[in-house]
Amino acid sequence: MMKKILSLMLCLALLFTISSPVYAEEVEDNNEYMEEEYQMEGTPSLLRWSNISSATAGLSVTGGTAYSAMTVQAYSKVTTIVVYTYIQKKVNGVWTNIYQGIDKINDDYIWTSRSTTSGVAKGYTYRLRGRIYAYVGTTYELVTIYSSEKSY
Amino acid sequence: MKFTGKKETVSSGKPNESTEDEDMRMSKDAKLYKGLEELNEEKIKVLMEAADQEPEFSKEHDAKMRQMVEERFGPEAAEKMSEIQMTRQKADDDEKRTKQNGKLYQIYPRFKKIAAAILIVFMLGAITMSTEAFRVPIVNFIMNFQKEFMGVSVEHSETMVDESEKETIEEIYSLKKKIEGYELFEEIIEPRLVIRRYKNQRQQKYKFTQQPEALTSWFDNEDTGYESVDMIYGKALFNDNDKIYYLTWFYDGYIFEISGELTKEEMISLAESLYFKEATEEGVNE
Numbered sequence A: 001m002m003k004k005i006l007s008l009m010l011c012l013a014l015l016f017t018i019s020s021p022v023y024a025e026e027v028e029d030n031n032e033y034m035e036e037e038y039q040m041e042g043t044p045s046l047l048r049w050s051n052i053s054s055a056t057a058g059l060s061v062t063g064g065t066a067y068s069a070m071t072v073q074a075y076s077k078v079t080t081i082v083v084y085t086y087i088q089k090k091v092n093g094v095w096t097n098i099y100q101g102i103d104k105i106n107d108d109y110i111w112t113s114r115s116t117t118s119g120v121a122k123g124y125t126y127r128l129r130g131r132i133y134a135y136v137g138t139t140y141e142l143v144t145i146y147s148s149e150k151s152y
Numbered sequence B: 001m002k003f004t005g006k007k008e009t010v011s012s013g014k015p016n017e018s019t020e021d022e023d024m025r026m027s028k029d030a031k032l033y034k035g036l037e038e039l040n041e042e043k044i045k046v047l048m049e050a051a052d053q054e055p056e057f058s059k060e061h062d063a064k065m066r067q068m069v070e071e072r073f074g075p076e077a078a079e080k081m082s083e084i085q086m087t088r089q090k091a092d093d094d095e096k097r098t099k100q101n102g103k104l105y106q107i108y109p110r111f112k113k114i115a116a117a118i119l120i121v122f123m124l125g126a127i128t129m130s131t132e133a134f135r136v137p138i139v140n141f142i143m144n145f146q147k148e149f150m151g152v153s154v155e156h157s158e159t160m161v162d163e164s165e166k167e168t169i170e171e172i173y174s175l176k177k178k179i180e181g182y183e184l185f186e187e188i189i190e191p192r193l194v195i196r197r198y199k200n201q202r203q204q205k206y207k208f209t210q211q212p213e214a215l216t217s218w219f220d221n222e223d224t225g226y227e228s229v230d231m232i233y234g235k236a237l238f239n240d241n242d243k244i245y246y247l248t249w250f251y252d253g254y255i256f257e258i259s260g261e262l263t264k265e266e267m268i269s270l271a272e273s274l275y276f277k278e279a280t281e282e283g284v285n286e
Helices: A002-018 A034-039 B019-052 B059-073 B075-107 B113-150 B264-271
Strands: A052-062 A065-074 A080-091 A094-105 A109-116 A125-136 A139-146 B171-175 B183-190 B193-199 B205-212 B216-219 B224-231 B234-241 B244-251 B254-260 B274-279
Touching: A034 B019, A052 A125, A052 A139, A052 B205, A052 B234, A052 B244, A065 A080, A065 A125, A065 B193, A080 A109, A094 A109, A094 A125, A109 B193, A139 B216, B059 B075, B059 B224, B171 B193, B171 B205, B171 B254, B224 B264, B234 B264, B244 B264, B254 B264
Parallel strands: none
Antiparallel strands: A052 A065, A052 B216, A065 A109, A080 A094, A080 A125, A125 A139, B171 B274, B183 B193, B193 B205, B205 B254, B224 B234, B234 B244, B244 B254
C-alpha cells in the first residue's frame, strides 16, 4: 500500500515537472546558422565581447538595391576576424536571409561593404545581421550584431 | 594475396583483391566513418552548449551600466534600471535557495519515505513555480538589456546641423591635422564608409571614419568608460575601452569617429581640424 502511495506521489511530482509552462520565443529568425558555425575551424569560446572592442552595422535600401556596411575593431590580441554578412527581409513577421557574404582578414580591424538586388522589393522591412568570429590563436568568440531596420 | 597482419596499408581498391582483404578494408572504412561521426557529434555538442549558454553580468558591469545610463538617459532611467537589477538579483537568490533546499534533502537521506515523497512533491512544485515566476522576467530582462544596452545605438546630437538622416556619404570630410610620427597607410572611400588609417613606426594605429547617420554602433560595454566631451560641434562621446580610445561626434548628418591609442586631447585636436574635402560626385571642393 505504501509503495502505491509513494509511486502515486512520485508520478504527481513528475507530472508537476513536465507540466511546467514552456514559453516559446516570438519566431523572428528561422534561418539556419549551425552550418556556418560548424564550418568554423578552432574552438568556440563562451565569452562575448572579450575579443571585440566595437562594431558598426549600417543598411540602406534604395533603387531596388540593399547596401550594407560593417566595421569591426578587435583588441590587438586578435589574429583573425571572419565576418558573415546577412541581409534580411521581414516576410510575414519572420526574418529571411536574402543575401549572405563572408569576409576574412588576419588583422584586428575589418570593414565590409556588400550589396544585393536579389529579393529586394518594395513594401518590406530590411536589416543587416552580422556574425563576427574573432580569433585569438585557434579559439574564437562569436558576436552577433544588427543594423537598425529599414522600410522600403 | 594473403594479409600478413604486420604491414598495414590503405587498401588500393584493385579489382583482384581477395574477399578477406576487402572485408578488412570495409572494416577499416567502417571504423573511420564511426570515428568521424563521433568527432562530428562531439563538435556539435560543444556548439550546442555554447549556443544554450545565457549571459551573466558582474556587479561591476551593472554599476558601470548604471553610470552610463545615468549619464546618457538621466537619473530616472538609472533608477528604473536599478529596480530591474534588484529584481534579477532577487531571482538569482531565490534560485540559489531552491538549489540549497535540494542539497538539504541529500544531507538527510534517511527520512521516512513518505516524508521524502511529500518533500519531493513540494520541492518540485516550488521549482516549477519559481521557474514560472522568475524565469520569464529574467529572460526578458536579459533580452531587453542586450537590445537596449549591449548595442549602444548612437543618438542624434542636440546641436546637429542637419536633421535629415543620411544613408550615403554625399560629402567627404577629412582631417587637416595628423599626429606626428604617423603616416596614412590605408584609405577606403565607399558610398557608405570612409576610413583613413594611420600608423607609426611602432605599429601603433589610429583611424578616422565617416559614416552615414543611419548606423548602429556596438561596444564592449563591460570594459568601457564613457565621458561626454564639449567640442565645437557640440557634445561628443569619448570612450575608453581597454587601451582603445574612441571619440564620436555628429556633424552634417554624419557620424565621425577617431579611434586608437591616442590621448583624449590629441583626439579632440584632430576632430576639430575636420574640414569638408570634396563631394563624391562633383569632384574636389575644398
